[in-house]
Amino acid sequence: MTFEIFTFSFMHRAIISGIAIAILCSVVGLFLVLRRYSLFGDAIAHSSFGGIALGLMAGIYPLWTAYGVSIVSALIMTRIKDKFNISGDASIAVLLSSGIAVGLVIIGLSGGFTLDIFSFLFGSILLVSVNDTILILSLTGIILIVILLLYRQLLYSTFNEEQAKVSGIPVEKINYLIVFMAGITVVTSIQLVGVLLISALFVIPNVTAIMYGKGFKQTAIISMSFSIFSVVAGILISYIFDITPAGTIVLFAIGIFACTMGIKSAGLLSRHN
Amino acid sequence: MLKVVEIDHLTIEYPDVKAIDDVSFTVNQGDFLGIIGPNGAGKSTLFASMLSLNTKYKGTIKFFGTDIRKSKNYLKEIGYVPQKPIFEKNFPATVNDVVKMGLQKESDENKIDEILQQLWIHELSERRIGELSGGQQQRVFIAKALVNNPKVLILDEPVTGIDQQSIDLFYSILKELNSKQNITIIWSSHDLDAVNKLANHVACLNRTLFFHGESDDFFENDELVKQYSEASMQEHMHHH
Numbered sequence: 001m002t003f004e005i006f007t008f009s010f011m012h013r014a015i016i017s018g019i020a021i022a023i024l025c026s027v028v029g030l031f032l033v034l035r036r037y038s039l040f041g042d043a044i045a046h047s048s049f050g051g052i053a054l055g056l057m058a059g060i061y062p063l064w065t066a067y068g069v070s071i072v073s074a075l076i077m078t079r080i081k082d083k084f085n086i087s088g089d090a091s092i093a094v095l096l097s098s099g100i101a102v103g104l105v106i107i108g109l110s111g112g113f114t115l116d117i118f119s120f121l122f123g124s125i126l127l128v129s130v131n132d133t134i135l136i137l138s139l140t141g142i143i144l145i146v147i148l149l150l151y152r153q154l155l156y157s158t159f160n161e162e163q164a165k166v167s168g169i170p171v172e173k174i175n176y177l178i179v180f181m182a183g184i185t186v187v188t189s190i191q192l193v194g195v196l197l198i199s200a201l202f203v204i205p206n207v208t209a210i211m212y213g214k215g216f217k218q219t220a221i222i223s224m225s226f227s228i229f230s231v232v233a234g235i236l237i238s239y240i241f242d243i244t245p246a247g248t249i250v251l252f253a254i255g256i257f258a259c260t261m262g263i264k265s266a267g268l269l270s271r272h273n
Numbered sequence: 274m275l276k277v278v279e280i281d282h283l284t285i286e287y288p289d290v291k292a293i294d295d296v297s298f299t300v301n302q303g304d305f306l307g308i309i310g311p312n313g314a315g316k317s318t319l320f321a322s323m324l325s326l327n328t329k330y331k332g333t334i335k336f337f338g339t340d341i342r343k344s345k346n347y348l349k350e351i352g353y354v355p356q357k358p359i360f361e362k363n364f365p366a367t368v369n370d371v372v373k374m375g376l377q378k379e380s381d382e383n384k385i386d387e388i389l390q391q392l393w394i395h396e397l398s399e400r401r402i403g404e405l406s407g408g409q410q411q412r413v414f415i416a417k418a419l420v421n422n423p424k425v426l427i428l429d430e431p432v433t434g435i436d437q438q439s440i441d442l443f444y445s446i447l448k449e450l451n452s453k454q455n456i457t458i459i460w461s462s463h464d465l466d467a468v469n470k471l472a473n474h475v476a477c478l479n480r481t482l483f484f485h486g487e488s489d490d491f492f493e494n495d496e497l498v499k500q501y502s503e504a505s506m507q508e509h510m511h512h513h
């Protein structure tokens with residue numbers, strides 16, 4: 001029975017989309033984590049909840065409205081944060097709660113549609129269509145190309161904004177680009193893990209990988225591997241045992257994190273050679 | 274002589290304090306300028322404006338004859354080592370990664386090894402930046418500043434918290450860069466003796482420019498040195 005599942009095309013789609021999302025979240029998440037902006041993914045996800053509710057009410061495909069609302073509100077929040085010198089964590093709290101508040105009010109106004117909302121809150125990776133898969137793969141491809149092209153600029157402005165500026169890097173534009181990419185990544189990932197668990201994919205594989213990797217590229221590759229492993233294992237195991245994929249995926253990621261800390265405190269992990 | 278920097282009637286005000294008050298001076302190519310001044314004298318503020326990090330200033334700053342408000346191209350010719358390089362302690366970047374960040378053209382990659390050798394840190398190239406000592410980190414940031422063959426090196430109190438041996442090595446490297454490669458160096462420091470030994474020009478800054486000229490003219494004039502020391506001492510007391 002274990003091998004039968006590979007023949008289901010919905011399972012193929014789920015795994016292919018899952019791997020793409022795993023790669024995307026770990027790469028974009030690494031920049032956020034290193035900018036002490038770990039919860040930003042979570043904030044965007046919550047603001048996309050408002051977008052989803054809006055789409056459901058207006059009869060538009062909810063992910064489209066989610067893309068629009070979360071990217072625009074994330075960019076606006078970043079602008080406000082820079083202009084009025086609000087700290088990162090406070091701006092995250094504002095964005096996060098306003099998204100949920102808007103969503104709840106819209107749901108209330110339209111008399112509630114709990115069923116649809118559930119699949120967005122907790123993900124529905126086994127339901128991704130062929131079109132969804134194509135969209136996920138294309139967005140992943142585009143974002144990875146952008147990251148490769150602007151690798152030095154992204155890395156340098158994450159490492160030290162001031163020095164990057166002195167090197168002539170347009171740091172402000174790069175910051176907005178990261179916010180924009182985070183917005184796309186989050187909404188794209190909603191189908192895999194849902195609104196509530198997205199920051200897990202952004203953060204956990206990265207904090208784990210930082211304990212192993214020496215250089216930046218090595219760390220990014222280790223993070224992607226952990227992320228892909230968690231997603232694939234999570235999808236398969238959850239299918240076999242008929243449990244929720246989102247929760248299982250995140251538990252795998254947490255498992256790797258916990259093992260790493262175990263190894264580390266036993267003194268077995270050392271980056272020196 | 275080629276003028277590298279021309280600062281003309283520069284004034285910088287923060288909401289509560291005038292940090293730079295009507296300062297004018299010129300730096301020529303090949304100069305090794307030591308800027309001395311007590312804490313809060315405005316050294317870092319001056320550098321921030323010269324690097325276009327702070328654009329809220331009155332007056333003009335020219336690099337290579339061009340107003341820096343008009344073009345940021347001059348930044349390509351500058352290597353900058355900040356007073357306190359701030360970065361995430363466990364940032365996953367090796368020494369090699371960090372130096373490479375500064376590299377404008379990918380094609381110059383073997384330049385990295387050369388510079389690491391020159392600063393005696395080639396053996397650290399695969400170590401993580403956050404795991405190095407303060408002095409080692411400082412040399413990495415100097416390597417990063419040098420990797421594009423800058424014409425000007427701007428250093429903001431680069432040896433704070435570094436042991437004497439590393440300081441001596443660092444100073445000899447600076448001296449060599451200035452004399453052999455003709456790199457113009459603008460360097461702020463509290464250390465009068467070091468400035469006396471290394472710099473050929475001195476600027477005494479304490480909100481206003483108290484002295485600017487040849488190093489010998491300053492250090493051979495006991496009256497000036499005494500006045501400077503007293504002024505900065507008063508400033509010091511004032512701050513405490």
Ligand SMILES: Nc1ncnc2c1ncn2[C@@H]1O[C@H](COP(=O)(O)OP(=O)(O)OP(=O)(O)O)[C@@H](O)[C@H]1O
Pocket residue numbers: 287288289290291292310311312313314315316317318319356430
């Ligand atoms: N961002 C800022 N906002 C407001 N005031 C500032 C700011 N930065 C510096 N100042 C003030 O400007 C003055 C000059 O500070 P600056 O950092 O330029 O001095 P400095 O000569 O570099 O001192 P140090 O030797 O301690 O590094 C000080 O009075 C300081 O309080």
Ligand SMILES: [Mg+2]
Pocket residue numbers: 316317318356429430
């Ligand atoms: Mg300073």
